Amino acid sequence: MTDPAKPSLTPEDLAARVENRKSLTNRQRGQLPKIYWKEQEPAERIRNTREVPLPYTPAEARAEAVRCLSCKNEPCVTGCPVSVDVPGFLRLVAEGDFRGAIRLIKETNLLPAICGRVCPQESQCQENCMVAKVHKDLGFAVSVGKIEAFLADWEREEGGVELPPVGDPTGKRVAIIGAGPSGLACAGDLRRLGHKTVVFEAFHKAGGVLVYGIPEFRLPKDIVEAEVDNLRRMGVEFEFDTVVGQTLTIDDLFDDGFDAVYVATGAGLPYFVNIPGEDLNGVYSANEYLTRANLMGAYRFPQEDTPVLRRENVAVLGGGNVAMDAARTALRLGAKNVFLVYRRSRDEMPARLEEVHHAEQEGVQFRMLSAPVAILPTESGWVRALKIQTCELGEPDEKGRRRPIPIEGAYEELSVEIVIEAIGNGPNPLIPKTTAGLTTTRHGTLVVDEATMMTTRKGVFAGGDIVAGASTVILAMGHGRKAAAAIGAYLRPEDTRPSR
């Protein structure tokens, strides 16, 4: 893509930068042009489901890594929920040691192909990048996520994916409930510690939100499958069609000889705005819309049997990643007009910058400062329009976000046939409902000890959305890793276990 703001360097430029990297001063490094990855053209990509950004070439990845200043205080590492050694792996990439770089990442993050794509880097590793500070523009941060994804893809394509060593068998068994990012991260770490690990999944496929929620164009499903296969090769076992709380209970698991349980059941019932018309035909939660399209393959209906409505005009309510995913999915399902309706202003949108940018490029029409008021029906009970009310920003609320204040009489109707609500979801209710001894918060999330992720019931640990409410893939993975370490400590023989 030729974008004047994103100059592309010739192969000779890239090679020269890598060649001269040792002689650069930090001042010079900080001034090096950022290497932009190519992307599918918007007009083209909304007609397919392929990934939008094209991967870095090896030469581009190396040249981009040269921009890292190797700051002593490592603000990028501090910003990472699992403390990946960012300057360390960037140094290896610049050297051309891709194998060494991916090995270093995997010491702390077993799922780099996924994290490189879905982490909100601009509010984590890239947020405090000194290069961005030099330019006074977050957009100039070293592209840590893109390089991470490149490395994981390179390793997979090169073959010989290295698996972390599995620990000597401990004779202990751990049950993990939910094969989403949190459960998968926990499973990998537990195998490293040598515990037998079985993941129970309600759906027919592993991945959780990575397969039902995040669309193919943002996270190709063969990547998720490859990561899951790596865990299988490490000895993680999977049992599908198992709804813990219903098919089995946590008590059953302990009776069956499991020594500890990690609950990572993720998202629960979607929230609805609670406006008139939400029971009309054509109103979806984003969970349902995306699950139909992604996990159930409704993109390919009627080749696949699960349908999803395809209409020309769609409104999506919300401003997070899920809202962007739903809006962009609607475009790929043939919508002509997709409105993204958000009560606050653009600055308050919680979505990743890249997703907002991509959605805009693809033609999603942002209706900021607009509060949904009612969904209006046709005579036969289908969605005819969304009534919105224009807002202005008032005083900041307790979180510092300026509150939207509806302007009296400022109503508008958007003619749409589908309304998708992407305003979040509660935690999954099944486990708390069917398990004795678990204390929940008033939001329905499980109460855990923050240091160990142990719930109020001995030997039962929990993390991800069931603890945090709707959060991010990386945070869920961080919980999984923290819990795995705590489970390791918990399962140590009595004499070595620290007294409590």
Place this chain on the structure above:
Amino acid sequence: MFKILVKRALAENVTLFEVAAPRVARRHRAGQFVMVRPHARSERIPLTIADVDPARGSVTLVVQAVGKTTFEMRESFSEGDAFSNVAGPLGNPTHIGVPGKPEDFRGTVACVAGGIGAAPILPIARAFRDAGHEVVTILGARRKDLLVFEDRLRAASSELLVCTDDGSSGRKGFVTDMLKSLIEGRRAEGRDVDLAIAIGPPVMMKFCSKTTEPYGVPTLVSLNTIMVDGTGMCGGCRVLVDGVARYVCVDGPEFDGHRVDFDGMMRRQAMYRAEEAESLARYRENDPSCQLQPAVAAAVSEAEEAAAAPAGQGKASS
């Protein structure tokens, strides 16, 4: 994979499958359902469990062919084959007791089954009978050959009353007529029907609820809305109960029939009517055996008529 141990035709377009699912069989209680995905390209559809055999590790499902997925189950799966996925048991078990009465109260329960509603009501009737209640089961269908589970229900009930729309078996009339005369007959004797449970096509459940309402007989209905996951994640199964959105998969599947917005539910059930018709038509075109069998063709057009009038949709429609 979940092996099909027994497959049997029960009535026109109604098939019984006994499927190996030991964990489901062990945990199942009356009123619960499973999500079934017959093969890797199928939908996930909710099917109420009609019976279980914990010793054999099997569950019995009764499926009415009304759409592509259910026709395919009937036509493309034989004994010895397997369904890709069977997840459950899901939903809340039926509360075996009478609302508003003490737990030790024993009374008269009317179990009303329309069409293949006979299958899901069987374990419920049995559970009430086993708990010591008098169970009067009313079984209705359009015609004699569409009555299913008559013998099983007779064995599970204190009394079985049968009716058909055309009078070809039992009394001529609708289950609502039978229910009304049961309640009035009991009242005349100074007794009461303490609880009614209605399972069948939405319109039948709606009118059973309307029938009992003036008599103040508490009435439960078991809903079978469109679902994707069935575990409280997608929200697609929501239905208005007393004006508030409730979720059939985790709050149900049973609700107070006097408070359910049946009209809204039936409208939402028809949301994919066009897609369902397309899918079924495509399936029929691609399957030459369908075109060779006039009976199948007739069944398909009947199913399409049923789909075109959502009120006629059967339980387990998909």
